[in-house]
Amino acid sequence: MTGKLDCLIVGGGPGGLTAAIYLARFRRTVLVVDEAKSRCAWIPTSHNHAGFMNGINGLDLLDRMRCQAAQYGARIETGSIKSLRCIDQGGFVATTEAGGALAAETVILATGVIDDQPRLPDLFDAVQRGLIRVCPICDAYEVIDKKVAVIGHGRDAMGEVLFIRGYTADLTLLTLGTPMNLTAEDRNKLSELGIRTVEEQVERVTEEDGRITKVVLKSGEELSFDTLYSALGTLARSTLAAQVGADMNDQGRVIVDSHCLTSVPGFYAAGDIVEGLNQISVAMGQAAMAATAVHNQLRRREGMIPPDSAVPPADPEPIQTPKTTLAACTQPPEAGVGE
Numbered sequence: 001m002t003g004k005l006d007c008l009i010v011g012g013g014p015g016g017l018t019a020a021i022y023l024a025r026f027r028r029t030v031l032v033v034d035e036a037k038s039r040c041a042w043i044p045t046s047h048n049h050a051g052f053m054n055g056i057n058g059l060d061l062l063d064r065m066r067c068q069a070a071q072y073g074a075r076i077e078t079g080s081i082k083s084l085r086c087i088d089q090g091g092f093v094a095t096t097e098a099g100g101a102l103a104a105e106t107v108i109l110a111t112g113v114i115d116d117q118p119r120l121p122d123l124f125d126a127v128q129r130g131l132i133r134v135c136p137i138c139d140a141y142e143v144i145d146k147k148v149a150v151i152g153h154g155r156d157a158m159g160e161v162l163f164i165r166g167y168t169a170d171l172t173l174l175t176l177g178t179p180m181n182l183t184a185e186d187r188n189k190l191s192e193l194g195i196r197t198v199e200e201q202v203e204r205v206t207e208e209d210g211r212i213t214k215v216v217l218k219s220g221e222e223l224s225f226d227t228l229y230s231a232l233g234t235l236a237r238s239t240l241a242a243q244v245g246a247d248m249n250d251q252g253r254v255i256v257d258s259h260c261l262t263s264v265p266g267f268y269a270a271g272d273i274v275e276g277l278n279q280i281s282v283a284m285g286q287a288a289m290a291a292t293a294v295h296n297q298l299r300r301r302e303g304m305i306p307p308d309s310a311v312p313p314a315d316p317e318p319i320q321t322p323k324t325t326l327a328a329c330t331q332p333p334e335a336g337v338g339e
Contacts, residue, residue, distance in 0.1 A: 004103040005029050007294050008094055010081050010240060011110035013038030015271030015283035017065035017076075019108050022291035024072035028298065031102065032069070032076040033094075038062060039112060039134075039272065040280060048138055049280055061280075084240045091266065092244070105266065105301075106294045109254065110287065111237035112272040118151045118176060118230050132228045136160055137279065140167045143227055149174050149215065152231035153199075154181040160231040161195055169194060172223065174215070177201030198223070236273060249275050260290035268294060 007023050009016045012034025023030040043058030066076055083095040084107065094102045115134055133139055145168050150161045153175040161173055173180075173195060180187070180199060190197060201218040205228075214222045236252035246262040246269070247255045253275035260268050268290040271283035299305050 003029075004091065004105060005031050006104070006298055007031075007106045007108060007291075008033065008081075008092065008102055008104035009108045009110060010084075010094075011038070011112060011237075011271070011273075012036070012062070012066070012076060013040050013110060013112055013271060013283065014061070014065065014280045015112070015287040016108070016110035017062070017069050018284040018287035019110065019270060019291040019294075020069040020074040020076070021065070021072065022288055023294065024069055024074040026291070026295040027073075028295060030074045031104075032074060033079050033081055033096065033102075034076060035080045036078055037112075037114070039115065039278075042134065043138070046138060046280065047142065081240060084243050086244055086264065086267075105298060107267050108260075108287070108290050108294065109238075109241055109262075109267070109269040109273055110271045110283070111240070112283075113234040113236050113253075113278065115230065115234050116232035118228075118232060132230060134230050135278070136164050136167075136229060137277075140164050143167055146170065146226035147224065148172075148227055148229065149223070149225045150229045150231050151176060152233075153178040154233075155186070156233050157231040158182060158186055158190070160229060161190065162193075164229065165193055165195070172196045172198060172225070174202060174228075175199045177218070234272075234278075238273060241267075241269065241273070251275070256286075258289075259293035260286050261293060266297065 006028035007030045009019050009030060009032045012032050016032055016034065020030055020032050040058040040062055045055035045057055046061065047055040049056055049061070070076060080097045081094045082097050085093055087093055091103060091105045092107050094104065096102065140163065143164070147170045148164055148168055149172040150157055150164065151174050152160065157173060161171055165171060173190065175198065177200060180197060198217065203216045203218055205212060206214050212225050212228065214224050216222050238248055238252045238254060241248060241254045241262065244264050244267055246264045246267055249255060254262055254269040254273050256262055256269050256274050260270050262269055270286035270290045272278045274286060276282060296305065
């Protein structure tokens with residue numbers, strides 16, 4: 001076991017990497033252990049990430065964030081944490097998949113969730129090219145007035161179909177052969193909105209020139225769509241939270257306070273693993289709060305915060321800055337972004 005870290009971050013998605021950037025700039029010893037399973041890697045182009053007018057690819061965003069964290073001294077290692085336990089004298093000990101031990105004063109869990117993916121061939125490639133989508137909040141704007149199918153069979157799928165109905169009227173719900181788990185009222189609602197439901201098995205999906213050309217059902221019927229959405233649900237990657245006894249909701253999502261602290265002292269969580277909205281911007285905001293709370297927890301332990309003082313001090317008066325002009329917004333985007 002090497003020296004004790006100020007913070008161990010488990011997960012290297014937008015949440016974990018944001019926390020690493022903050023903590024490294026706080027001059028803390030921080031290690032990110034990343035299984036390289038971030039949902040962000042599946043994103044072909046994120047159009048609702050502020051600051052990128054032409055969008056940014058998920059893998060590109062992760063690369064940028066890793067470089068930024070490393071620039072300030074954060075260590076990032078590929079691997080997984082197999083077990084985590086609290087120790088009596090304070091802090092945590094983690095065991096890696098290779099059998100090594102890591103000691104840390106604090107831990108930020110940013111492991112996210114896993115999508116229950118449809119059983120279709122070449123799935124990652126299809127999602128990367130935007131043929132199959134998983135986040136209508138992120139990209140339903142790109143399917144306005146297009147032919148869209150949603151894969152699912154329960155209330156989650158119905159909720160997604162109704163959300164997308166605000167962007168297009170040409171919608172089909174595909175269950176891939178699983179009987180729909182919907183009430184008669186739900187089915188009537190779908191029918192009233194002109195949303196077709198198909199409970200047959202899908203034999204194959206074909207595409208040509210970067211778009212889906214047809215979905216072939218077991219009966220031989222061929223359906224054509226511009227894109228598919230998967231709405232089969234997610235599984236929280238909360239094993240480590242359970243090992244240290246953190247409170248979770250009935251979906252296995254970790255419950256945190258306003259500083260992203262869990263019910264276990266020194267154990268924080270950020271991103272999709274936390275109950276709430278699964279969005280990059282939310283993960284980054286939670287990670288910023290968690291990292292700052294970690295830093296202040298350590299400062300308090302080091303005697304660098306008076307017991308009853310405000311943390312951090314009140315913000316200074318805002319500096320007046322020139323307004324952004326329309327001309328500034330029409331400048332060519334940064335090279336490579338969104339390409």
